Amino acid sequence: MEDISLSIMTREQCHALYRDWENDPAIYADMGQFKPYRYDAAAVDRYFDTRQNPSRVLFAILLGGRVIGELQLKRIDRERKECTLSIHLQNDSVKGRGCGTAAERLAVQYAFDVLGMTAVKADTTLKNTRSQHVLEKVGFRFVEEKDGFRYYRYDVKRGADSKNISTEM
Numbered sequence: 284m285e286d287i288s289l290s291i292m293t294r295e296q297c298h299a300l301y302r303d304w305e306n307d308p309a310i311y312a313d314m315g316q317f318k319p320y321r322y323d324a325a326a327v328d329r330y331f332d333t334r335q336n337p338s339r340v341l342f343a344i345l346l347g348g349r350v351i352g353e354l355q356l357k358r359i360d361r362e363r364k365e366c367t368l369s370i371h372l373q374n375d376s377v378k379g380r381g382c383g384t385a386a387e388r389l390a391v392q393y394a395f396d397v398l399g400m401t402a403v404k405a406d407t408t409l410k411n412t413r414s415q416h417v418l419e420k421v422g423f424r425f426v427e428e429k430d431g432f433r434y435y436r437y438d439v440k441r442g443a444d445s446k447n448i449s450t451e452m
Contacts, residue, residue, distance in 0.1 A: 287385035289342040289354060289393065296343040297331040298324065299350045305374040340398070344372070344386045351377040354390050356398065364401040366394055370414075378413070387421045395439050405435045 290296070306320045334341040338359050344352035352372040359366040368390055372378050394400040405423055407414040409431055419425070423435035 286347065287382055287389070288345045289386060289389050290345060292331070292334075292341040292343040292353060294328070294331050296350045297341075297353075298327050300343065300353060300373055301327045301330075303373055307375075340393075342386075342390065344370075344382065346377060346382055351382060352386065354386050356390060356394055356400075356403070359398065359400075361399075364399060366398065366400050366403055368394075368403050368405045383414075383417050384420055387417060391421065391437055401439045403437045405437075406432045407435075408432060 301320075302322050304320050304322065306317065331341075334355070339355055339357040340359070342354045342356075343350045344354055350373070352370065354371075355369040356366045357369055368387065370383055370387060370390075372383055391403050394403045403423075404426075405418055407418070409428070415433055415435075418435045421437070422440075423437045426434045426436050428434070
């Protein structure tokens with residue numbers, strides 16, 4: 284498999300991601316909310332714009348230079364030194380290949396080494412067992428199950444090398 288890397292998401296990368304996006308029914312707790320995704324350039328612009336704030340970092344997940352997903356470190360609390368990880372891969376063609384695992388490991392390193400966080404949190408819907416497996420493989424520990432979600436936490440344990448993360452625009 285080609286190398287996975289993260290880069291700060293650009294508007295162009297966001298459009299590249301969502302042009303080939305497919306909603307995944309496996310992550311919907313309420314299937315009544317599921318609907319197939321249709322690309323809308325104006326909606327992608329609005330989405331990108333709302334993610335540009337100091338409480339989050341929006342990354343493009345790159346596989347050999349091609350955008351295959353997004354990863355966010357959000358709810359960044361600089362006083363408590365905690366943030367929350369969120370990840371979405373573009374479609375089934377890139378799932379089950381280790382891409383999400385590699386991206387999450389890089390994001391945890393970035394949170395600790397660059398942002399100075401001491402803990403990263405994450406959550407999944409109960410039915411998203413694939414994501415739960417990846418979180419546990421990366422080193423997140425299960426905290427609790429509540430209101431249809433499973434909550435996880437990864438506490439800083441070691442220094443890390445953030446060599447595959449580009450913060451250049």
